Amino acid sequence: NCYRKIPVFLGNENKKFQISKVTDGARNREYVGVIEWLENAGIVNVSYSMEHPSLPLKGNYNPDNYRIYFRDTGLLIGSLDEEAQEDLRANKNLGVYKGALYENVVGEALVKSGYELYYYKREDSTLEEDFFVRTASELIPVEVKAKSGKAKSMQALIENDRYPEIHHGIKLTGGNIGFSDNVYTFPYFCTFLMKRY
Numbered sequence: 001n002c003y004r005k006i007p008v009f010l011g012n013e014n015k016k017f018q019i020s021k022v023t024d025g026a027r028n029r030e031y032v033g034v035i036e037w038l039e040n041a042g043i044v045n046v047s048y049s050m051e052h053p054s055l056p057l058k059g060n061y062n063p064d065n066y067r068i069y070f071r072d073t074g075l076l077i078g079s080l081d082e083e084a085q086e087d088l089r090a091n092k093n094l095g096v097y098k099g100a101l102y103e104n105v106v107g108e109a110l111v112k113s114g115y116e117l118y119y120y121k122r123e124d125s126t127l128e129e130d131f132f133v134r135t136a137s138e139l140i141p142v143e144v145k146a147k148s149g150k151a152k153s154m155q156a157l158i159e160n161d162r163y164p165e166i167h168h169g170i171k172l173t174g175g176n177i178g179f180s181d182n183v184y185t186f187p188y189f190c191t192f193l194m195k196r197y
Contacts, residue, residue, distance in 0.1 A: 047117035109191035
């Protein structure tokens with residue numbers, strides 16, 4: 001049930017995985033270990049919600065608030081109906097899955113590069129970042145853009161003194177390499193080079 005519901009939650013606006021919506025009357029205590037088993041089996045990647053966008057990452061997340069991505073993006077596409085799969089291959093009618101698809105690709109590349117996945121979404125939904133990575137001294141927000149455009153949440157984090165560990169951001173798009181306003185822009189396929197960069 002949990003595995004089958006992953007595409008449903010990825011298609012939602014906030015992408016948060018909710019055990020209570022897996023099946024009628026589902027409770028967390030009944031599903032203890034299920035998500036961990038799927039992750040340990042190499043089927044999914046779990047991205048935990050940060051309490052606050054600051055270091056340390058491992059000491060600053062809520063283990064009960066998470067998003068689940070497929071370890072292999074082909075599994076996400078394969079879990080959709082045949083018409084949706086054809087639409088994705090033809091790059092049309094992507095709708096709600098466009099962002100989910102690109103986030104899944106980036107999450108997969110980050111995990112394969114050795115990163116753990118973390119995201120942040122403010123309670124009032126005014127600020128959201130898809131992923132975070134870190135250097136020895138800096139926390140770096142990573143935003144996945146399905147369309148080209150400004151990364152408003154990222155700019156808010158970089159410019160606000162309340163987040164002293166955030167000086168730069170990385171935006172991943174379908175476009176070219178660039179740099180502006182302390183934000184580095186890279187094509188999606190460069191995600192696997194992020195750690196080296």
